[in-house]
Each structure stands twice: as C-alpha cells, then as structure tokens.
Amino acid sequence: MWPFSLDDARAAFEGWAADVERGGRLVLAAFADGDLVGTVQVVLALPPNQPHRAEIAKLLVHRAARGRGIARLLMERAEAEAQAEGRTLLVLDAVTGGAAAGLYAQLGWTTVGVIPSYALYPDGRPCDTTVFWKAI
C-alpha cells in the first residue's frame, strides 16, 4: 500500500528470508547483466493435509525490465522448483484483468473464478482478484 518505502520493502523481504531459512518458502531472483530485475516466491509451508500443494506469490519484474519474458522465465522456474520439492498442485491469485492474468493463462493455469473486492489497490480502492490453479 502507498506510501511504500525502501524500509518497508526491506522489512517484508527480511520476513520472507526468515521463512526461507525455516524451509517454508523459496524466493527466486532473476538477474540481467548482473542486475536484479525480478523475483517470485514459492510458498511451501501449508497445512498438513496439503503436503502436495504450493502457492506462487509476489511475482515482480522491475519496470525497466518488463516485456522481455522475465516473468515467464521466473514462473517456469518456480514450477520446476515446486516440482523438485515434490509438489504437484499450484495455486495463485492475481488482480483480475491485470498484466499477470494473461501470462498465467498462457502458461496453462486454470481460472477458478473472481472474488470481488478481495484486495486493495495501492491507493486503497477495492480490487477484484482471480484465483488460478495448475497441476504440475
């Protein structure tokens, strides 16, 4: 949510780093010419009755690096890493009608449906969310 400072971002990633150390999450990073240009996460810490499942979260590509296939590569690698962890079912959610929704459809994800006003845009307006799944 706005305002979102560098310290806010650092705190968020430090929290996720602690989860990585506990084995609850993978954080993948994409580099182009040595620069960090994108990231995505695979959430592994799920309830005991869902050991075969993982969630994909926080797909982000730097504004200056968009439109070069980096998100696609990150998603393909996230799937491969989830598979390597023994996961066979993936779930994610995305802003309805947003840039990422087209990518997920292209990559073979199935739409479950739309939840109205599930989240908020950074400026506080309500935001519809589409839930997707993919068997891998």
Ligand SMILES: CC(C)(COP(=O)(O)OP(=O)(O)OC[C@H]1O[C@@H](n2cnc3c(N)ncnc32)[C@H](O)[C@@H]1OP(=O)(O)O)[C@@H](O)C(=O)NCCC(=O)NCCS
């Ligand atoms: C969504 C996002 C990750 C895409 O990253 P990217 O590296 O530019 O995406 P890619 O170049 O790999 O594009 C792959 C596909 O995504 C879709 N896509 C990407 N940007 C798009 C846009 N602005 N509008 C519509 N579709 C878009 C297209 O289907 C594209 O395939 P194509 O090039 O064959 O048409 C990036 O715009 C981003 O970080 N946005 C802000 C954060 C966000 O919305 N994250 C998703 C959370 S669910």
